[in-house]
Amino acid sequence: MTRADNKNKLVSQAEGASQAATPSQTIAAYLKKMEPTFAEVLPKHIDKERLLRIALTTIRTNPKLLECTIPSLMASVMQSATLGLEPGLLGHCYFLPFKNNRTGTSEVQFIIGYKGMIDLARRSGNIQSISAHEVYENDFFELIYGLDENLKHIPWHTRSDERFDQPGMIRGAYMVAKFKDGGHYIHYMPKQEIDLHRARSKSANNGPWVSDYIEMCKKTVVRSGWKWLPISIEMAEQVVRSDESVRKDITETATSEVPIIEYNADDLETQPQQEESEVVPEEQQTLV
Template sequence: MSTNLAERVANKRNGARTLATQPNRPEQTPTLVQFVQRLLPEIKRALPEHVGGADRIGRIALTELRRVDHLAECTQESFAGALMTCSALGLEPGGVSGEAYLLPFWNKKVRAYEVQLVIGYQGMIKLFWQHPLATGLDAHTVYEGDEFAYEYGLEPKLRHVPARGSAKGRPTHYYAVARLANGGNAFVVLDVDDVEAIRKRSKAKDFGPWATDYDAMARKTAIRQLFKTIPKSAELARAVAHDETVRRDASAEGLDTPGEYFEGEIVEQAPAAVEDVPAEFSGWPEAAEQPVEPAAQ
């Protein structure tokens, strides 16, 4: 053992570097950072004409790699698939916008993390408005103190008078209403048990947007059920097909193939410590910005 202090410090530093390269801490983050940079030309081609800024999508993706624990350990194929799906649909990934979420998923079959794409409440609404027949879309929460009545059948009816302040009470129902330019309209009502049954089937049922924005996700659930009964744009149909799935094919053709569901578990999300942020992030403009937690919708 060396008695020289400088030599002991250097040995300790070298030992720490050796530990950082062990299998339980793979050096995946720098690879994914470089991978995002190489994807930029494909992202630019995939973005719809009304959505600009491949660089912005790239910066958001890098922020998510830093913000979401284990996301940087996901396979490149699934990360690219989720990012290309967001780009083709014109949705911003990440919790700030509420349009789409990139969540790490442990695939027990291949023993690797993969990215599951969850389309958010704002994303579903954004895509609905791209349909030429769309004239209105509403989604609301019903509370115990509200006046609320609905009826299905040949003459469906829906009436909701919200209560104010402390008279609201707890949520009892969630509903979505769509109005179309041809005069048609439709609505779907879910009670809290309906929403819970759907939430429990989600692999992200205990964290992510279900934990941070439960009310918005409950309304999104009503919207998604409503979309089964009304005309959908091609983009909206693709979003519904890829929602909460893993896409491993980042090619243009992969967007027309629904992603896969399989057994596994979503990994709990936690912010990365500042000292864990790799130096490679500093090379991208605005990549080092502090993430903003998503606000409830």
């Protein structure tokens, strides 16, 4: 082989390396291939292109997700599509990367957010309104259970009987759901009970339990009262499964039809993961 041939070979190899797909391009290829499958399960109110665009943006903006296995990524997008919840900024649902110590791979867990659970409840058709609120030490809060339930909550900064410069410590959180048939449901959890739920979480000392404690309090009370809402059994079970496990509905068969595009680990950057899970599915798994 001549020197010119060697030079041409090196140039060709360099050009091929420069054209290698990035991790996000690889995932985009899989999403495109799975697009018809996602479209089959999407609720009517969700636009297919918008959901896939948001999902890809969510994955691209978190390098840790780019390291996760393709089947687990596709499974999370499928769950998002099935429930009609958009991942990311709206807080409807999240894609959480975690390390599976048993297999040594990084995978994705799909997590429903507090706003997503409220959105699903409203879509049931039986609920007129539903909301969740935190209660502070300096709020006026009175809740009476019984045949004639009564709830009165005046936030600290709107009280007329007393004035406060700060809210004080958080006391708890509650959910109120009004049904279209005229009924209602009130569920209150004191801080001590909420913290018991937090203590059972493997992300108790990081993620949203630290950065967004109030939002996690509201999610906990909605999640706890979920079983008492007039929602179909199928929807309730789907939410429970989605909120507590990593789904494997998208199998290797589904993704094997998409060409594998290789990329180097050097393409990945490292940054802290901001969204954490309340529940991690297996003892062998640790958060990335």
